[in-house]
Amino acid sequence: MAGSLSFMQRRDHKTAWRFLAPSLFLYSLYVIFPIFFSMYLSLTQWDGVSSQVLPLCIGSDSSCFQNFIDLWQDDVFWMSLKNNIAWLLFFSLSAPLGLALALLFHVKARAASFYKSLLFMPMVFSLVVVGTIWSWFLQPEFGLVEFLLKGVGLLGAGENFTMMASERWATAGLIAAAAWPHAAYCMVLYLAGLSNLQKNVIEAAEIEGVSKWQMLWFIILPMLRPATIIVVIVTMIGALRAFDLISIMTAGGPANSSNVLALYMYQQTFENFRYGYGAAISVVLFAISLLLILLYLKQTLKDETGRS
């Protein structure tokens, strides 16, 4: 019966559509359709109010891609993109940090699970909470970091710790704050990976007398590959999504030096009411993320076929 469905399949199809219908409706409305709508808006100069939204090139002699041409010449856009790259590079350090914590706290003791719970804790905080806490942690004059640095003599009595007011260092402070909960998350993923490692391989290596570093580099790390792939993807997506923390701690300042695409898009759209321009920024951000998304989907498909 080529081309036609069996009775059972037809019955399954009917049920499937019925079960999926509400979800598909909501998902198309709020997730699928908006992607294309944003792409369309990026070709317009919509102000958020007018009911007619036509692409720029219709009825005028400007290019349809005028927003993107403007972006190319926008210093803040490049600054934000540069900061996003810095986020991608340095936020990723939370992965080795999470691995180090996981290796360190993968111990046998009743206290260990209590220690681990406390280490995981930052992971469940809202980034608004993390931002609030870290803002005064890093404050000049009375922040705890300044207090500690003065305590060990790294900062003189008259000096202040002004990291977050510095155009050069503000992003570093933000990434450090963001890495705090994220490293905890990486630690959870790596701990799960560690407890799944095959005992006999490790034991065999121990009998062979390999050094600790050889063990880590040649045996443990390769076996942790599945965990690492997930960690890398969630970390990179996290770096591209960075918004809450920056909006709360620096609002992109000083002088846009810590701005990123996600926040710049928000500012252009909802503060300057340049919806078309904001949409264009979001399309750029989407294009970058799409590479990661496709990579992730490919990996998942590979795992699926490998398993079944």
Added chain:
Amino acid sequence: MEPKRRGPVYWIFATVLLLLWISPILASLLTSIKTLEELNEGRYWNLPRNFSLQNYVEAFTVGKFSTYFLNSLIITLPTVIAVLFFSSLNGYVLAKLRFRWNKKLMLVFLGGMLLPFQILLIPVFYLSNQFLHTYDTRLGVILFHVAFQLGFASFFMRNFIRTIPDGIIEAARVDGCSEWRIYSTMVLPLMRPALAALATLLFTWIWNDYLWSLILIQTDELKPITAGLQNLKGQWIASYHLQSAGAVIAAIPPVLIFAFLQKHFIRGLTMGAGK
């Protein structure tokens, strides 16, 4: 890999590291029970002179945290329940029905969960404002969260339902059970661990959301606690005693969930990560 036993040197090092790691938490707890006078004297990082919950009372009353807290619950709880319901239905279809679009649908759900939110901001704002008239309501935020979380949740549920043997479902079909009955009376009860794990994750994510309430809610009285905390920062700029109390209040529900349901939470994270 088997965990090892460690000696006292290890434990000293581990304890110092742990204290450093949680020092931001300790600092906020400490600040939250200090009086403004004490902070004004410059006693920021000393132990508090006396224990007082006055800041918490003030956050709840003057800072309107009782309203924000309630709003967060009103937004979070229905969202979690709706996502659990719909995603388990989707998961059942994707895992157990012979449906032609299974794989493609799964990829769409999975891809959506990694989207940068910015690509959705303007259209969702526009939709809520012009068409659905859910702008500036808590329902508007709930609807968006339900839709967006369905991506990850459906994939999560599918992975779990796949581990249920086909045999028992086939047997029920042969007996003439409808798919709805199989789902609701056989599959759903077996899914309790997955539902619990997913519920803890969803609760935390929705509770902690800031961006979508910023976009979709304007009226202060409807805002959730994350936006409320940000308001508190804006209105009382240097009142760190209030801010820290506010931060602690906003963190309590996820921390409680994590403390009491840690096993589910961790299993959810590692299961969701595709293991």
